[in-house]
Amino acid sequence: MATQLREYKSFEEARDFVHKLNLKSQEEWSDYCKSGQKLVDIPAAPERIYKKDGWKGLGDWLGTGTVATHLKAYKSFEEARDFVHKLKLKGEKEWRTYCKSGQKPEDIPANPNQVYKQEGWNGFGDWLGY
Secondary structure (H helix, E strand, C coil): CCHHHCCCCCHHHHHHHHHCCCCCCHHHHHHHHHCCCCCCCCCCCHHHHCCCCCCCCHHHHHCCCCCCHHHCCCCCHHHHHHHHHCCCCCCHHHHHHHHHCCCCCCCCCCCHHHHCCCCCCCCHHHHHCC
16 A cells, blocks of 8 residues: 555554654664564654654654754854853864763754854854854
């Protein structure tokens, strides 16, 4: 049967089922879908089937809690830059070290050059305040 004609579990039922699989990554999800063990009423491409019915990203679907960068809610560029200026970091290398330290708030992006490229991004010197 064509996948667009197939009837799937509700988003909540399907997600609850997938959480019990304890898969941790896109690769593990893909392998599971190809294994022949996937139920026919669980979509292999849930992002398409549930796009308007609760889809929040693969981390939510798998239950890992990981949120895709493009789905995260960040402070405005100005608020984030003001926060970062107060850190008095001396360069991009110090910024990367800080991001890996576990001290960076969730609402400040580790990759501001991508997140804010249309919202005022003007290089790491401007971002860090030097």
